[in-house]
Amino acid sequence: QVQLVQSGTEVKKPGASVKISCKASGYTFTSYAFIWVRQAPGQGLEWMGWISTSNGNTNYAQNLQGRVTMTTDTSTSTAYMELRSLRSDDTAVYYCARVEDTIMALDYWGQGTLVTVSS
Amino acid sequence: IQLTQSPSSLSASVGDRVTITCRASQGISTYLVWYQQKPGKAPKLLIYAASNLQSGVPSRFSGSGSGTDFTLTISSLQPEDFATYYCQQFNNYPITFGQGTRLEIK
Numbered sequence: 001q002v003q004l005v006q007s008g009t010e011v012k013k014p015g016a017s018v019k020i021s022c023k024a025s026g027y028t029f030t031s032y033a034f035i036w037v038r039q040a041p042g043q044g045l046e047w048m049g050w051i052s053t054s055n056g057n058t059n060y061a062q063n064l065q066g067r068v069t070m071t072t073d074t075s076t077s078t079a080y081m082e083l084r085s086l087r088s089d090d091t092a093v094y095y096c097a098r099v100e101d102t103i104m105a106l107d108y109w110g111q112g113t114l115v116t117v118s119s
Numbered sequence: 120i121q122l123t124q125s126p127s128s129l130s131a132s133v134g135d136r137v138t139i140t141c142r143a144s145q146g147i148s149t150y151l152v153w154y155q156q157k158p159g160k161a162p163k164l165l166i167y168a169a170s171n172l173q174s175g176v177p178s179r180f181s182g183s184g185s186g187t188d189f190t191l192t193i194s195s196l197q198p199e200d201f202a203t204y205y206c207q208q209f210n211n212y213p214i215t216f217g218q219g220t221r222l223e224i225k
Contacts (some may be wrong), residue, residue, distance in 0.1 A: 006133055044216055045207075047185070047215065050212065105207075
């Protein structure tokens with residue numbers, strides 16, 4: 001069965017960086033792209049960016065350009081999202097999700113990773 | 120592309136029929152997806168391509184619309200349906216979500 005398992009809770013100081021992993025299993029990793037989404041406490045869903053697992057192409061949200069990097073490791077079927085220069089308003093739960101191109105939807109999601117940015 | 124959901128919150132009773140709307144700021148054909156999210160959980164895919172029910176989702180959920188106006192309907196609310204619902208457009212990047220509709224028990 002398809003599973004996306006994310007790394008654990010992070011607490012960071014302003015200005016630091018965080019790198020979250022999303023390990024996929026139960027399907028061919030390179031057949032599906034990933035999207036990263038975040039959700040601030042009590043707020044809605046915000047798209048952060050997209051990465052192709054077949055060629056590494058990326059497309060980032062404009063408001064995160066320069067601070068975010070998405071990568072994949074096909075040898076371990078893992079996607080990564082790094083966010084730098086963290087601010088308090090980056091405090092959120094971060095999700096990875098698989099893109100099912102045939103239906104243009106996010107059909108499987110990771111369990112979420114809470115990142116708290118606080119001095 | 121901005122997506123505007125209405126209402127933002129809704130109180131209803133078990134057995135009620137409820138409809139949530141999602142309006143896009145420009146035409147998105149049928150590249151519209153609906154998700155359900157419960158507290159502390161990741162979103163769950165309900166409807167894709169505006170009207171197609173994801174495998175395993177109960178048939179009381181249905182979606183319709185194209186272009187700029189879309190609806191999600193729950194025909195007879197069950198206790199497990201009380202959650203927040205989001206629409207999402209997949210027509211082009213940046214992908215955007217509606218602000219969410221919180222469905223509460225009356």
